[in-house]
Ligand code: 5GP
């Protein structure tokens with residue numbers, strides 16, 4: 001989709017701090033880090049939300065989540081981690097290209113309570 005910011009990241013039209021990439025998936029640092037290491041995992045194909053994912057696309061995405069989470073755990077040494085996906089404005093979705101947030105958690109000091 002030409003006006004989708006995440007498609008532009010996939011195509012290299014706008015820069016992103018990529019932490020992982022393969023044929024189907026790319027992961028990059030969120031531009032507005034809610035905590036240190038906040039990362040997004042997206043399919044390269046434009047799918048708006050969870051309802052549009054095929055089982056194959058879902059497999060491609062979730063297949064790489066554990067290794068990315070482990071890499072973030074090693075790098076940032078958080079106490080815990082949230083993996084979150086928002087679907088629809090009411091659920092907090094602001095970019096309408098499916099993505100999973102990996103949010104390292106550091107305890108009381110991380111600002112998320
Ligand atoms: P949502 O609210 O849709 O679940 O999450 C969208 C996320 O995308 C937000 O955390 C926001 O900071 C991030 N984001 C929006 N635009 C950009 C961008 O151009 N680059 C990167 N790296 N992240 C972005």
Ligand code: ZN
Pocket residue numbers: 001004005006007008045046047096097
């Ligand atoms: Zn897109």
